[in-house]
Amino acid sequence: MSPRMLVARMDSVGDVLLAGPCLRAVAAGAESVTLLAGPRGAAAGALLPGVDEVLTWCAPWIDPEPPPLIEADVHALVADLRRRRVDRALVLTSYHQSPLPLALLLRMAGVPWIGAISADYPGSLLDLRHRVDGDPPESDRALSLAEAAGFALPPGDDGTLAVRVPLPELRELTGSPGYVVVHPGASVPARQMSASRSAAVVAAFAAAGHRVVVTGAPGDGGLTAAVARGGGIDLGGRTTLAELAAVLAHAGVVVAPNTGPAHLAAAVGTPVVSLFAPVVPAGRWAPHGVPTVVLGDQDAPCRGSRARECPVAGHPCLESIDPEEVVAATVRLAAGITERPQRRLTTGGVS
Incomplete structure:
Protein backbone atom coordinates (compact mmCIF):
# COMPACT_ATOMS: atom_id res chain seq x y z
CA MET A 1 0.00 0.00 0.00
CA SER A 2 1.29 3.47 -0.90
CA PRO A 3 2.14 5.60 2.16
CA ARG A 4 0.50 8.80 3.35
CA MET A 5 3.44 11.19 3.15
CA LEU A 6 4.34 14.45 4.84
CA VAL A 7 7.16 16.57 3.42
CA ALA A 8 8.30 19.60 5.41
CA ARG A 9 9.98 22.73 4.08
CA MET A 10 9.52 25.48 6.63
CA ASP A 11 11.06 28.63 5.16
CA SER A 12 10.52 30.91 2.15
CA VAL A 13 8.80 30.84 -1.25
CA GLY A 14 12.04 30.11 -3.08
CA ASP A 15 12.95 27.24 -0.76
CA VAL A 16 9.52 25.65 -1.22
CA LEU A 17 9.72 25.98 -5.01
CA LEU A 18 13.12 24.28 -4.95
CA ALA A 19 11.51 21.37 -3.11
CA GLY A 20 9.22 20.76 -6.10
CA PRO A 21 11.16 17.90 -7.76
CA CYS A 22 11.44 16.12 -4.40
CA LEU A 23 7.70 16.49 -3.84
CA ARG A 24 6.88 15.14 -7.31
CA ALA A 25 9.09 12.11 -6.72
CA VAL A 26 7.36 11.45 -3.41
CA ALA A 27 3.91 11.95 -4.99
CA ALA A 28 4.71 9.35 -7.65
CA GLY A 29 4.96 6.69 -4.95
CA ALA A 30 2.52 7.94 -2.31
CA GLU A 31 -1.19 7.75 -1.61
CA SER A 32 -1.17 11.44 -0.65
CA VAL A 33 1.32 14.22 0.04
CA THR A 34 0.90 16.91 2.69
CA LEU A 35 3.39 19.76 2.57
CA LEU A 36 4.19 21.30 5.96
CA ALA A 37 5.33 24.85 5.21
CA GLY A 38 6.05 28.04 7.08
CA PRO A 39 3.85 31.11 6.55
CA ARG A 40 6.46 32.68 4.25
CA GLY A 41 6.42 29.74 1.82
CA ALA A 42 2.94 28.26 2.03
CA ALA A 43 1.63 30.10 -1.06
CA ALA A 44 4.33 28.45 -3.16
CA GLY A 45 3.24 25.03 -1.93
CA ALA A 46 -0.21 25.57 -3.40
CA LEU A 47 1.41 25.96 -6.84
CA LEU A 48 3.39 22.73 -6.78
CA PRO A 49 2.34 19.61 -8.70
CA GLY A 50 2.06 16.56 -6.47
CA VAL A 51 0.97 18.42 -3.33
CA ASP A 52 -2.49 17.43 -2.10
CA GLU A 53 -2.62 19.71 0.93
CA VAL A 54 -0.57 22.51 2.48
CA LEU A 55 -0.36 22.69 6.27
CA THR A 56 1.07 25.95 7.63
CA TRP A 57 3.01 26.34 10.88
CA CYS A 58 5.75 28.78 11.84
CA ALA A 59 8.88 27.02 13.12
CA PRO A 60 10.72 29.33 15.55
CA TRP A 61 14.03 27.59 14.79
CA ILE A 62 13.67 28.32 11.04
CA ASP A 63 11.84 31.64 10.53
CA PRO A 64 14.22 34.64 10.15
CA GLU A 65 12.03 36.73 12.47
CA PRO A 66 11.03 33.96 14.85
CA PRO A 67 8.08 34.20 17.21
CA PRO A 68 8.38 32.80 20.73
CA LEU A 69 8.02 29.05 21.11
CA ILE A 70 4.60 28.61 22.75
CA GLU A 71 3.80 25.25 24.29
CA ALA A 72 0.14 25.36 23.26
CA ASP A 73 1.09 25.96 19.61
CA VAL A 74 3.45 22.99 19.67
CA HIS A 75 0.82 20.70 21.16
CA ALA A 76 -1.74 21.89 18.60
CA LEU A 77 0.61 20.99 15.75
CA VAL A 78 1.40 17.60 17.27
CA ALA A 79 -2.31 16.86 17.71
CA ASP A 80 -3.06 17.92 14.12
CA LEU A 81 -0.29 15.70 12.76
CA ARG A 82 -1.45 12.77 14.86
CA ARG A 83 -5.00 13.09 13.45
CA ARG A 84 -3.60 12.89 9.92
CA ARG A 85 -2.06 9.45 10.60
CA VAL A 86 1.02 10.14 8.49
CA ASP A 87 2.93 6.98 7.54
CA ARG A 88 6.26 8.57 6.62
CA ALA A 89 7.82 12.04 6.68
CA LEU A 90 10.75 13.78 4.98
CA VAL A 91 12.15 16.94 6.56
CA LEU A 92 13.85 19.28 4.08
CA THR A 93 16.21 21.93 5.43
CA SER A 94 19.01 24.17 4.17
CA TYR A 95 22.57 23.14 4.93
CA HIS A 96 22.77 25.49 7.93
CA GLN A 97 19.48 24.33 9.49
CA SER A 98 18.75 21.30 11.64
CA PRO A 99 15.84 18.94 10.91
CA LEU A 100 15.92 17.53 14.43
CA PRO A 101 13.53 19.90 16.26
CA LEU A 102 10.77 19.09 13.76
CA ALA A 103 11.71 15.41 13.79
CA LEU A 104 11.11 15.44 17.55
CA LEU A 105 7.62 16.88 17.06
CA LEU A 106 6.87 14.33 14.36
CA ARG A 107 7.89 11.54 16.73
CA MET A 108 5.60 13.03 19.37
CA ALA A 109 2.82 12.91 16.75
CA GLY A 110 3.41 9.20 16.24
CA VAL A 111 4.99 9.36 12.77
CA PRO A 112 6.67 5.93 12.52
CA TRP A 113 9.31 6.73 9.86
CA ILE A 114 11.23 10.00 9.34
CA GLY A 115 14.04 10.87 6.94
CA ALA A 116 16.20 13.98 6.68
CA ILE A 117 19.61 15.29 5.69
CA SER A 118 21.39 15.78 9.00
CA ALA A 119 24.93 16.67 9.98
CA ASP A 120 24.03 16.17 13.65
CA TYR A 121 23.68 12.83 15.39
CA PRO A 122 19.91 12.16 15.38
CA GLY A 123 19.65 9.35 17.89
CA SER A 124 16.24 7.75 17.45
CA LEU A 125 14.70 10.84 15.83
CA LEU A 126 15.51 9.74 12.27
CA ASP A 127 15.12 6.42 10.49
CA LEU A 128 17.05 7.77 7.49
CA ARG A 129 20.00 10.06 8.13
CA HIS A 130 20.96 11.04 4.60
CA ARG A 131 24.32 12.59 3.71
CA VAL A 132 25.02 14.75 0.65
CA ASP A 133 28.52 15.18 -0.73
CA GLY A 134 29.70 18.44 -2.23
CA ASP A 135 27.55 21.51 -2.77
CA PRO A 136 24.88 20.61 -5.36
CA PRO A 137 21.99 22.87 -6.38
CA GLU A 138 19.42 22.96 -3.60
CA SER A 139 16.67 21.22 -5.57
CA ASP A 140 19.04 18.35 -6.45
CA ARG A 141 19.97 18.10 -2.77
CA ALA A 142 16.32 17.80 -1.75
CA LEU A 143 15.57 15.33 -4.54
CA SER A 144 18.45 13.14 -3.36
CA LEU A 145 16.66 12.72 -0.01
CA ALA A 146 13.53 11.46 -1.76
CA GLU A 147 15.65 9.05 -3.80
CA ALA A 148 17.42 7.80 -0.69
CA ALA A 149 13.99 7.17 0.84
CA GLY A 150 13.02 5.00 -2.14
CA PHE A 151 11.07 7.53 -4.23
CA ALA A 152 11.86 8.34 -7.86
CA LEU A 153 10.60 10.86 -10.37
CA PRO A 154 8.07 9.33 -12.77
CA PRO A 155 9.03 8.64 -16.39
CA GLY A 156 9.08 11.82 -18.45
CA ASP A 157 9.78 14.11 -15.50
CA ASP A 158 13.12 15.84 -16.06
CA GLY A 159 13.49 17.02 -12.45
CA THR A 160 13.43 20.74 -13.15
CA LEU A 161 11.19 23.17 -11.29
CA ALA A 162 7.51 23.33 -12.25
CA VAL A 163 4.19 24.83 -11.19
CA ARG A 164 0.58 23.83 -11.71
CA VAL A 165 -1.09 25.01 -14.91
CA PRO A 166 -3.09 26.75 -16.22
CA LEU A 167 -1.96 30.06 -14.75
CA PRO A 168 -4.14 33.19 -14.67
CA GLU A 169 -4.41 35.37 -17.78
CA LEU A 170 -2.96 38.84 -17.12
Whole structure:
Protein backbone atom coordinates (compact mmCIF):
# COMPACT_ATOMS: atom_id res chain seq x y z
CA MET A 1 0.00 0.00 0.00
CA SER A 2 1.29 3.47 -0.90
CA PRO A 3 2.14 5.60 2.16
CA ARG A 4 0.50 8.80 3.35
CA MET A 5 3.44 11.19 3.15
CA LEU A 6 4.34 14.45 4.84
CA VAL A 7 7.16 16.57 3.42
CA ALA A 8 8.30 19.60 5.41
CA ARG A 9 9.98 22.73 4.08
CA MET A 10 9.52 25.48 6.63
CA ASP A 11 11.06 28.63 5.16
CA SER A 12 10.52 30.91 2.15
CA VAL A 13 8.80 30.84 -1.25
CA GLY A 14 12.04 30.11 -3.08
CA ASP A 15 12.95 27.24 -0.76
CA VAL A 16 9.52 25.65 -1.22
CA LEU A 17 9.72 25.98 -5.01
CA LEU A 18 13.12 24.28 -4.95
CA ALA A 19 11.51 21.37 -3.11
CA GLY A 20 9.22 20.76 -6.10
CA PRO A 21 11.16 17.90 -7.76
CA CYS A 22 11.44 16.12 -4.40
CA LEU A 23 7.70 16.49 -3.84
CA ARG A 24 6.88 15.14 -7.31
CA ALA A 25 9.09 12.11 -6.72
CA VAL A 26 7.36 11.45 -3.41
CA ALA A 27 3.91 11.95 -4.99
CA ALA A 28 4.71 9.35 -7.65
CA GLY A 29 4.96 6.69 -4.95
CA ALA A 30 2.52 7.94 -2.31
CA GLU A 31 -1.19 7.75 -1.61
CA SER A 32 -1.17 11.44 -0.65
CA VAL A 33 1.32 14.22 0.04
CA THR A 34 0.90 16.91 2.69
CA LEU A 35 3.39 19.76 2.57
CA LEU A 36 4.19 21.30 5.96
CA ALA A 37 5.33 24.85 5.21
CA GLY A 38 6.05 28.04 7.08
CA PRO A 39 3.85 31.11 6.55
CA ARG A 40 6.46 32.68 4.25
CA GLY A 41 6.42 29.74 1.82
CA ALA A 42 2.94 28.26 2.03
CA ALA A 43 1.63 30.10 -1.06
CA ALA A 44 4.33 28.45 -3.16
CA GLY A 45 3.24 25.03 -1.93
CA ALA A 46 -0.21 25.57 -3.40
CA LEU A 47 1.41 25.96 -6.84
CA LEU A 48 3.39 22.73 -6.78
CA PRO A 49 2.34 19.61 -8.70
CA GLY A 50 2.06 16.56 -6.47
CA VAL A 51 0.97 18.42 -3.33
CA ASP A 52 -2.49 17.43 -2.10
CA GLU A 53 -2.62 19.71 0.93
CA VAL A 54 -0.57 22.51 2.48
CA LEU A 55 -0.36 22.69 6.27
CA THR A 56 1.07 25.95 7.63
CA TRP A 57 3.01 26.34 10.88
CA CYS A 58 5.75 28.78 11.84
CA ALA A 59 8.88 27.02 13.12
CA PRO A 60 10.72 29.33 15.55
CA TRP A 61 14.03 27.59 14.79
CA ILE A 62 13.67 28.32 11.04
CA ASP A 63 11.84 31.64 10.53
CA PRO A 64 14.22 34.64 10.15
CA GLU A 65 12.03 36.73 12.47
CA PRO A 66 11.03 33.96 14.85
CA PRO A 67 8.08 34.20 17.21
CA PRO A 68 8.38 32.80 20.73
CA LEU A 69 8.02 29.05 21.11
CA ILE A 70 4.60 28.61 22.75
CA GLU A 71 3.80 25.25 24.29
CA ALA A 72 0.14 25.36 23.26
CA ASP A 73 1.09 25.96 19.61
CA VAL A 74 3.45 22.99 19.67
CA HIS A 75 0.82 20.70 21.16
CA ALA A 76 -1.74 21.89 18.60
CA LEU A 77 0.61 20.99 15.75
CA VAL A 78 1.40 17.60 17.27
CA ALA A 79 -2.31 16.86 17.71
CA ASP A 80 -3.06 17.92 14.12
CA LEU A 81 -0.29 15.70 12.76
CA ARG A 82 -1.45 12.77 14.86
CA ARG A 83 -5.00 13.09 13.45
CA ARG A 84 -3.60 12.89 9.92
CA ARG A 85 -2.06 9.45 10.60
CA VAL A 86 1.02 10.14 8.49
CA ASP A 87 2.93 6.98 7.54
CA ARG A 88 6.26 8.57 6.62
CA ALA A 89 7.82 12.04 6.68
CA LEU A 90 10.75 13.78 4.98
CA VAL A 91 12.15 16.94 6.56
CA LEU A 92 13.85 19.28 4.08
CA THR A 93 16.21 21.93 5.43
CA SER A 94 19.01 24.17 4.17
CA TYR A 95 22.57 23.14 4.93
CA HIS A 96 22.77 25.49 7.93
CA GLN A 97 19.48 24.33 9.49
CA SER A 98 18.75 21.30 11.64
CA PRO A 99 15.84 18.94 10.91
CA LEU A 100 15.92 17.53 14.43
CA PRO A 101 13.53 19.90 16.26
CA LEU A 102 10.77 19.09 13.76
CA ALA A 103 11.71 15.41 13.79
CA LEU A 104 11.11 15.44 17.55
CA LEU A 105 7.62 16.88 17.06
CA LEU A 106 6.87 14.33 14.36
CA ARG A 107 7.89 11.54 16.73
CA MET A 108 5.60 13.03 19.37
CA ALA A 109 2.82 12.91 16.75
CA GLY A 110 3.41 9.20 16.24
CA VAL A 111 4.99 9.36 12.77
CA PRO A 112 6.67 5.93 12.52
CA TRP A 113 9.31 6.73 9.86
CA ILE A 114 11.23 10.00 9.34
CA GLY A 115 14.04 10.87 6.94
CA ALA A 116 16.20 13.98 6.68
CA ILE A 117 19.61 15.29 5.69
CA SER A 118 21.39 15.78 9.00
CA ALA A 119 24.93 16.67 9.98
CA ASP A 120 24.03 16.17 13.65
CA TYR A 121 23.68 12.83 15.39
CA PRO A 122 19.91 12.16 15.38
CA GLY A 123 19.65 9.35 17.89
CA SER A 124 16.24 7.75 17.45
CA LEU A 125 14.70 10.84 15.83
CA LEU A 126 15.51 9.74 12.27
CA ASP A 127 15.12 6.42 10.49
CA LEU A 128 17.05 7.77 7.49
CA ARG A 129 20.00 10.06 8.13
CA HIS A 130 20.96 11.04 4.60
CA ARG A 131 24.32 12.59 3.71
CA VAL A 132 25.02 14.75 0.65
CA ASP A 133 28.52 15.18 -0.73
CA GLY A 134 29.70 18.44 -2.23
CA ASP A 135 27.55 21.51 -2.77
CA PRO A 136 24.88 20.61 -5.36
CA PRO A 137 21.99 22.87 -6.38
CA GLU A 138 19.42 22.96 -3.60
CA SER A 139 16.67 21.22 -5.57
CA ASP A 140 19.04 18.35 -6.45
CA ARG A 141 19.97 18.10 -2.77
CA ALA A 142 16.32 17.80 -1.75
CA LEU A 143 15.57 15.33 -4.54
CA SER A 144 18.45 13.14 -3.36
CA LEU A 145 16.66 12.72 -0.01
CA ALA A 146 13.53 11.46 -1.76
CA GLU A 147 15.65 9.05 -3.80
CA ALA A 148 17.42 7.80 -0.69
CA ALA A 149 13.99 7.17 0.84
CA GLY A 150 13.02 5.00 -2.14
CA PHE A 151 11.07 7.53 -4.23
CA ALA A 152 11.86 8.34 -7.86
CA LEU A 153 10.60 10.86 -10.37
CA PRO A 154 8.07 9.33 -12.77
CA PRO A 155 9.03 8.64 -16.39
CA GLY A 156 9.08 11.82 -18.45
CA ASP A 157 9.78 14.11 -15.50
CA ASP A 158 13.12 15.84 -16.06
CA GLY A 159 13.49 17.02 -12.45
CA THR A 160 13.43 20.74 -13.15
CA LEU A 161 11.19 23.17 -11.29
CA ALA A 162 7.51 23.33 -12.25
CA VAL A 163 4.19 24.83 -11.19
CA ARG A 164 0.58 23.83 -11.71
CA VAL A 165 -1.09 25.01 -14.91
CA PRO A 166 -3.09 26.75 -16.22
CA LEU A 167 -1.96 30.06 -14.75
CA PRO A 168 -4.14 33.19 -14.67
CA GLU A 169 -4.41 35.37 -17.78
CA LEU A 170 -2.96 38.84 -17.12
CA ARG A 171 -2.30 40.36 -20.52
CA GLU A 172 -4.47 43.34 -19.61
CA LEU A 173 -1.75 44.27 -17.11
CA THR A 174 1.36 43.37 -19.09
CA GLY A 175 0.49 43.61 -22.76
CA SER A 176 1.68 41.00 -25.24
CA PRO A 177 4.38 38.45 -24.25
CA GLY A 178 8.09 39.09 -24.67
CA TYR A 179 8.66 41.93 -22.19
CA VAL A 180 11.50 42.08 -19.65
CA VAL A 181 10.59 41.66 -15.98
CA VAL A 182 12.73 43.46 -13.42
CA HIS A 183 12.06 42.25 -9.88
CA PRO A 184 14.19 44.52 -7.65
CA GLY A 185 13.34 43.27 -4.15
CA ALA A 186 14.65 40.43 -2.00
CA SER A 187 13.84 39.15 1.46
CA VAL A 188 16.99 40.72 2.92
CA PRO A 189 18.76 43.98 1.91
CA ALA A 190 22.14 42.30 1.34
CA ARG A 191 20.71 40.45 -1.67
CA GLN A 192 19.27 43.37 -3.64
CA MET A 193 20.47 46.41 -5.56
CA SER A 194 19.57 49.88 -4.40
CA ALA A 195 16.38 51.39 -5.81
CA SER A 196 18.39 53.91 -7.81
CA ARG A 197 20.57 51.21 -9.37
CA SER A 198 17.55 49.08 -10.21
CA ALA A 199 15.87 52.14 -11.78
CA ALA A 200 18.98 52.62 -13.91
CA VAL A 201 18.67 49.01 -15.09
CA VAL A 202 15.04 49.63 -16.08
CA ALA A 203 16.04 52.83 -17.89
CA ALA A 204 18.78 50.97 -19.79
CA PHE A 205 16.27 48.37 -20.97
CA ALA A 206 13.79 51.06 -22.00
CA ALA A 207 16.50 52.95 -23.90
CA ALA A 208 17.36 49.73 -25.74
CA GLY A 209 13.74 49.41 -26.87
CA HIS A 210 12.50 46.78 -24.41
CA ARG A 211 9.12 46.85 -22.70
CA VAL A 212 9.73 46.50 -18.97
CA VAL A 213 7.42 45.20 -16.24
CA VAL A 214 8.50 45.82 -12.63
CA THR A 215 7.20 43.32 -10.08
CA GLY A 216 7.29 43.18 -6.31
CA ALA A 217 5.76 41.80 -3.15
CA PRO A 218 2.82 43.54 -1.41
CA GLY A 219 5.20 45.48 0.84
CA ASP A 220 7.42 46.62 -2.05
CA GLY A 221 5.16 49.37 -3.42
CA GLY A 222 7.55 52.20 -2.66
CA LEU A 223 10.50 50.30 -4.12
CA THR A 224 8.76 49.26 -7.34
CA ALA A 225 7.30 52.74 -7.88
CA ALA A 226 10.79 54.24 -7.67
CA VAL A 227 12.29 51.59 -9.94
CA ALA A 228 9.51 51.78 -12.54
CA ARG A 229 10.11 55.52 -13.01
CA GLY A 230 12.99 54.48 -15.24
CA GLY A 231 10.45 53.37 -17.86
CA GLY A 232 8.52 50.33 -16.65
CA ILE A 233 4.99 49.19 -15.80
CA ASP A 234 4.69 49.00 -12.03
CA LEU A 235 2.96 45.79 -10.85
CA GLY A 236 4.43 45.91 -7.35
CA GLY A 237 1.99 44.36 -4.88
CA ARG A 238 -0.71 43.91 -7.53
CA THR A 239 -0.41 40.17 -8.10
CA THR A 240 -0.91 36.98 -6.13
CA LEU A 241 1.89 34.44 -6.36
CA ALA A 242 0.00 32.53 -9.08
CA GLU A 243 -0.53 35.78 -10.99
CA LEU A 244 3.14 36.65 -10.61
CA ALA A 245 3.98 33.24 -12.08
CA ALA A 246 1.81 34.11 -15.08
CA VAL A 247 3.59 37.46 -15.52
CA LEU A 248 6.97 35.73 -15.38
CA ALA A 249 5.86 32.97 -17.74
CA HIS A 250 5.15 35.44 -20.54
CA ALA A 251 8.38 37.40 -20.10
CA GLY A 252 11.28 37.01 -22.48
CA VAL A 253 13.70 37.26 -19.55
CA VAL A 254 13.51 37.97 -15.83
CA VAL A 255 16.09 40.12 -14.04
CA ALA A 256 16.11 39.45 -10.30
CA PRO A 257 18.36 39.08 -7.27
CA ASN A 258 18.55 35.89 -5.21
CA THR A 259 14.87 35.76 -4.29
CA GLY A 260 11.82 33.53 -4.63
CA PRO A 261 10.59 35.06 -7.92
CA ALA A 262 13.90 34.11 -9.57
CA HIS A 263 13.09 30.47 -8.81
CA LEU A 264 9.47 31.05 -9.83
CA ALA A 265 10.77 32.26 -13.20
CA ALA A 266 12.77 29.05 -13.51
CA ALA A 267 9.66 27.05 -12.60
CA VAL A 268 7.74 28.58 -15.52
CA GLY A 269 10.67 28.13 -17.91
CA THR A 270 11.76 31.76 -18.33
CA PRO A 271 15.48 32.65 -18.65
CA VAL A 272 16.96 34.61 -15.74
CA VAL A 273 19.62 37.27 -15.34
CA SER A 274 20.54 36.65 -11.72
CA LEU A 275 21.91 39.65 -9.82
CA PHE A 276 23.51 37.45 -7.22
CA ALA A 277 25.15 38.64 -3.99
CA PRO A 278 27.61 35.94 -2.83
CA VAL A 279 26.45 35.90 0.80
CA VAL A 280 25.30 32.36 -0.09
CA PRO A 281 26.78 30.15 -2.84
CA ALA A 282 25.50 30.79 -6.36
CA GLY A 283 26.18 27.17 -7.27
CA ARG A 284 23.53 26.12 -4.78
CA TRP A 285 21.01 28.96 -4.91
CA ALA A 286 21.12 30.62 -8.35
CA PRO A 287 18.29 29.65 -10.74
CA HIS A 288 18.91 26.50 -12.71
CA GLY A 289 17.20 24.35 -15.27
CA VAL A 290 16.67 27.43 -17.47
CA PRO A 291 19.21 29.56 -19.36
CA THR A 292 20.81 31.77 -16.72
CA VAL A 293 23.50 34.45 -16.52
CA VAL A 294 24.85 35.24 -13.05
CA LEU A 295 26.09 38.79 -12.51
CA GLY A 296 27.78 40.16 -9.40
CA ASP A 297 31.22 39.72 -7.86
CA GLN A 298 31.16 36.16 -6.50
CA ASP A 299 34.51 36.69 -4.74
CA ALA A 300 33.42 39.78 -2.79
CA PRO A 301 34.42 40.03 0.90
CA CYS A 302 30.87 39.11 1.95
CA ARG A 303 31.20 35.71 0.30
CA GLY A 304 29.58 32.93 2.33
CA SER A 305 28.71 35.21 5.24
CA ARG A 306 24.90 34.72 5.02
CA ALA A 307 24.70 38.41 5.96
CA ARG A 308 21.27 40.04 5.97
CA GLU A 309 22.75 43.56 5.83
CA CYS A 310 25.70 44.11 3.49
CA PRO A 311 28.89 44.23 5.59
CA VAL A 312 30.87 46.08 2.89
CA ALA A 313 30.51 49.82 2.38
CA GLY A 314 28.72 50.67 -0.85
CA HIS A 315 27.42 47.12 -1.45
CA PRO A 316 29.93 46.72 -4.32
CA CYS A 317 29.08 43.14 -5.32
CA LEU A 318 25.78 44.38 -6.80
CA GLU A 319 26.11 48.16 -7.06
CA SER A 320 29.14 47.76 -9.34
CA ILE A 321 27.05 45.96 -11.98
CA ASP A 322 26.71 48.24 -15.01
CA PRO A 323 23.08 48.48 -16.21
CA GLU A 324 24.34 48.04 -19.77
CA GLU A 325 25.92 44.76 -18.63
CA VAL A 326 22.48 43.58 -17.55
CA VAL A 327 21.03 44.45 -20.95
CA ALA A 328 23.94 42.68 -22.65
CA ALA A 329 23.28 39.59 -20.55
CA THR A 330 19.81 39.30 -22.06
CA VAL A 331 21.40 39.33 -25.50
CA ARG A 332 23.66 36.45 -24.44
CA LEU A 333 20.64 34.56 -23.17
CA ALA A 334 18.86 35.10 -26.48
CA ALA A 335 21.94 33.68 -28.20
CA GLY A 336 21.86 30.60 -25.96
CA ILE A 337 24.97 31.53 -23.96
CA THR A 338 24.95 30.85 -20.23
CA GLU A 339 27.64 31.35 -17.63
CA ARG A 340 26.96 28.66 -15.07
CA PRO A 341 26.53 24.89 -15.40
CA GLN A 342 22.95 23.68 -15.65
CA ARG A 343 21.45 20.86 -13.58
CA ARG A 344 21.49 17.27 -14.77
CA LEU A 345 18.47 16.54 -16.97
CA THR A 346 16.81 13.41 -18.21
CA THR A 347 14.72 13.12 -21.33
CA GLY A 348 11.12 14.25 -21.42
CA GLY A 349 9.24 17.03 -19.66
CA VAL A 350 6.63 17.72 -17.07
CA SER A 351 3.13 17.67 -18.52
